[in-house]
Amino acid sequence: MDAQPGKLDDTTARAALRRLLDAAIASADPRVVLAAHLPEPPALGSGGRVIVVGAGKSAAVMAAAVEAAWPRIPLTGLVITRYGHGIRTGRGENDRIEVVEASHPVPDAAGEAAAARILAMVQGLTENDLVLALISGGGSALMPLAAPGLTLADKQAVNRALLSCGATINEMNAVRRHLSAIKGGRLAAAAHPARVVTLAISDVPGDDPAAIASGPTVPDPTSFAEAREIVARYAIPLPDHVRAHLDAAAEETPKPGDPRLAHAEYHLIATPLMALQAAAKEAEALGLTPLILGDALEGEAREAGTLLAGIARSVAAHGHPLRAPAVLLSGGETTVTLGEAKGAGGRNGECLLGFAVALAGHPGIWSLMADTDGIDGSESNAGAIAGPDTLARSAAAGVDPRAALLAHRSHDVFAGLDDLIITGPTLTNVNDFRAVIIAGAPAAARP
The missing domain is CATH 3.40.50.10180 (Glycerate kinase, MOFRL-like N-terminal domain)
Structure with missing residues (x-):
């Protein structure tokens, strides 16, 4: 895959994200x-x-x-x-x-x-x-x-x-x-x-x-x-x-x-950092410029998703902290405070849904978030993928992603879109893996 500006589409971005996850997991075998x-x-x-x-x-x-x-x-x-x-x-x-x-x-x-x-x-x-x-x-x-x-x-x-x-x-x-x-x-x-x-x-x-x-x-x-x-x-x-x-x-x-x-x-x-470094090497092979944001990101999952969305917007609009086509990599372990809600999903699904809601359909940005052990929270998926059309497709299916986020039911959204990542038990565990791909170069930064 050659990830030159303008060459990334939904199919190639999703395939690239899965290759990055696979590289991270393989490094910890x-x-x-x-x-x-x-x-x-x-x-x-x-x-x-x-x-x-x-x-x-x-x-x-x-x-x-x-x-x-x-x-x-x-x-x-x-x-x-x-x-x-x-x-x-x-x-x-x-x-x-x-x-x-x-x-x-x-x-x-x-x-x-x-x-x-x-x-x-x-x-x-x-x-x-x-x-x-x-x-x-x-x-x-x-x-x-x-x-x-x-x-x-x-x-x-x-x-x-x-x-x-x-x-x-x-x-x-x-x-x-x-x-x-x-x-x-x-x-x-x-x-x-x-x-x-x-x-x-x-x-x-x-x-x-x-x-x-x-x-x-x-x-x-x-x-x-x-x-x-x-x-x-x-x-x-x-x-x-x-x-x-x-x-x-x-x-x-x-x-x-x-x-x-x-x-x-x-x-x-x-370790999580070793896995992120393996993913970064794979990203370079795919023609993407990688940036490891850190291997120890913590905090409330949905808020972490909002933060990652803001960084992705900056890359897309200003070419900072790096120019697209790029991938932001991070690890760590966020938390989900359920309160009285029963929830359906895990911290990676919730972080990803928070990310998608914050981006509100921004073009040219995709993300995969998953637990490297193959199980994200209460369900059997490792995580999920979101893209520019996630909110529109959810609405077309009659699902309100914002309401699902408040109810801690990220699994319902991504299962309904067939966007869950299923790996089965990976027999390793280097915590959460998050990758955000930003396609193209910002107009202001192009020669």
């Missing part, structure tokens, strides 16, 4: 990137064992990548992934790493039981042993081992409240860590004195290890007091005994400098 980050296994004759544990939407394919890279290394283990994301980790019946599927985003008993098994697996080890932790987005909900005195039902109630209150992912995980027996560095502490090496795929703005799956193998910089402040700020309803647990602050999470985490290492093997 554990089967491609994980092996280069594996540590040295225990020395022969040391008696050291290799225990592989983990949780997240990518956990099963990460485990398969470990087995493929270490075909003759004795190892055992267990990882937890989302329902529908499990794969065989070995060849035939010779899986050395067990895969358990569990519920996400609200935890269930399968995840709880598997998390308890993981915690038991890493106890009683020696300094000659290696614990390889495979961590990716979604691991917090998939590994829901409650702190003493709390129950799975408590964790489920808190998760539901967190998901609808408008808190950021970092804030949600700060609360989760202080209600857990395994997160916030507790898994690595339980494995002491073994060496713990974590290979992680980041799905959070800023790539903070403490926030990825609530940081089961890293020190927790937050406190019970901060968790209580987040609960108060968002008026999150908690069962009385959960609130009492936060108030009591009986056992803090391991903090930086804790000797139990002295032999813990952490390596990021895929």
Whole structure:
């Protein structure tokens, strides 16, 4: 595709957007990137064992990548992934790493039981042993081992409240860590004195290890007091005994400098920025000038869409901050505050609908917004595509996109237009991916 001024039409723009998404997802495939980050296994004759544990939407394919890279290394283990994301980790019946599927985003008993098994697996080890932790987005909900005195039902109630209150992912995980027996560095502490090496795929703005799956193998910089402040700020309803647990602050999470985490290492093997850079390279191959706006954009989804629409207008009208034909790339994780609305869709659909409403049919601008794990919110689509005709086509179909935006029902709009992006589970997760293509050069900027 040659994206010279005036050459982009609806068909080529949509095809280009899909190629950018595919490039971003491919760059985070554990089967491609994980092996280069594996540590040295225990020395022969040391008696050291290799225990592989983990949780997240990518956990099963990460485990398969470990087995493929270490075909003759004795190892055992267990990882937890989302329902529908499990794969065989070995060849035939010779899986050395067990895969358990569990519920996400609200935890269930399968995840709880598997998390308890993981915690038991890493106890009683020696300094000659290696614990390889495979961590990716979604691991917090998939590994829901409650702190003493709390129950799975408590964790489920808190998760539901967190998901609808408008808190950021970092804030949600700060609360989760202080209600857990395994997160916030507790898994690595339980494995002491073994060496713990974590290979992680980041799905959070800023790539903070403490926030990825609530940081089961890293020190927790937050406190019970901060968790209580987040609960108060968002008026999150908690069962009385959960609130009492936060108030009591009986056992803090391991903090930086804790000797139990002295032999813990952490390596990021895929991040949102890496995915955006891969998409930018693909954009250049398509004849588009890319601009990465950032990998950590947060805020209310519909408002982020309005902001992105304003930048796209500036490119189209003034050639700033770059000249068209161009593509604006961004990542991060926006939020949707539902209030009393039930909603249908996810944060990417809502951001995209806010973008389309703000553009009001502006010509020559298209956008794709999707979750790189293949699931955007409450439905089965990864995201959707919008173009200059989105509002007109919606009106012709008898759907009011502005009313749908207010009701948090972006899925209804894009499903009715057949503009949903369906990838199925991608088996990776580097957070949200947003691409905005602006065609042509502004009249004032043309030679």
